[in-house]
Amino acid sequence: MPLTHTVGSITVTALLDGAGPFFQPREEAFPGATDAQWREADRRDPDAVGPDGGWWLPFRAFALRAGDGPVTLVDAGIGPADALATSWAPVPGRLPAELTAAGIDPADVRTVVLTHLHSDHVGWAGPLFGNADHLVQRAELDALELFHPDLPARLLGPLRAAGRLRVLDGETRLTPGVRVLSTPGHTPGHQSVLVEHGEDRLLVTGDLLVHSIQLVDPSLPYAHEEDAPRARASRESTLRTLSPVLxxxxHLPTPFTPHPAGGWGGKGEGAVGGSRPPLPG
Structure with a gap:
């Protein structure tokens, strides 16, 4: 069964679409990291190190549901065999099977929040979730030249034609206890999703951070951020403002990670621990 965590009445389910080695050495992805920082990151997340010493990368979406109500899905994974991510990610993904294992019918997904439009986050968006509005920040749509050239024809155009593309401008409250936060930098319109109940907070991060080394030092830039200084500001301010937060x-080996480490006391399953998932198929 997929791992879950509960915040108030909302169950958050981690859905693993696939996993595999990253396409470049991790030292190139984080060129500013020191040996000491890598040692600490590996101590925290040994399963991020692949068999060849490279970066082992999971690809997840997250489902939010209160009781048996409608589902909000955050991100849509790497997708099927012909997905936009096929040139570099371990497609086909297995999100439909993960949804089944979690007891979720795709027809019950009424909202899909796309944290950003990189190909490994939009793979199953669109037809699989025919009842769902798909939420994207306006700043992201204004920067389509940064993304896969087939994205407008394959995804955004059909969603717009079906009336299923909802454009957001900054922070937006979705339901009681669930807010979209603007966290730009990785891409111009990157967004994250905050689930909160009292003092319990869970943040679905998208690519606000992509490796535990950015928890060791949130100032470390990632080579594939469009605007590294802005991404750093988003990461540092969000973590500082929300901490303690789950x-x-x-992309981290453990889908639910306390920040600061060991500093989150909420209830739930799967908050710490985990092991390297197998490749799909």
Missing amino acids: LATP
Whole structure:
């Protein structure tokens, strides 16, 4: 069964679409990291190190649901065999099977929040979730030249034609206890999703951070950020403002990671621990 964590009445389910080695050495992805920082990151997340010493990368989406109500899905994974991410990610993904294992019918997904438009976050968006509005920041749509050239024809155009593309401008409250936060930098319109109840907070991060080394030092830039200084400001300010917070991360080996480490006391399953997932298929 997929791992879950509960915040108030909302169950957050981590859905693993796939996993595999990153396409470049991790030292090139984080060129500013020191040996000491790598040692600490590996101590925290040994399963991020692949068999060849490279970066082992999971790809996840997250489902938010109160009781048996409608589902909000945050991100849509790497997708099927012909997905936009096929040139570099371990497609086909297995999100439909993960949804089934979690007891979620795709027809019950009424909202899909796309944290950003990189190909490994939009793979199953669109037809699989025919009842869902798909939420994207306006700043992201204004920067389409940064993304896969087939994205408008394959995804955005059909969503717009079906009336299923909802454009956001900054922070937006979705439901009681669930807010979209603007966290730009990785891409111009990057957004994250905050789930909160009283003092309990869980942040579905998208690519606000992509490796535990950015928890060791949040100032470290990632080579594939469009605007590294802005990404750093988003990461540092969000973590500082929300901490203590549980991070629900697409790409860390453990889907639910307390920040600061060991400093989150909420209830739930799967908050710490985990092991390297197998490749799909």
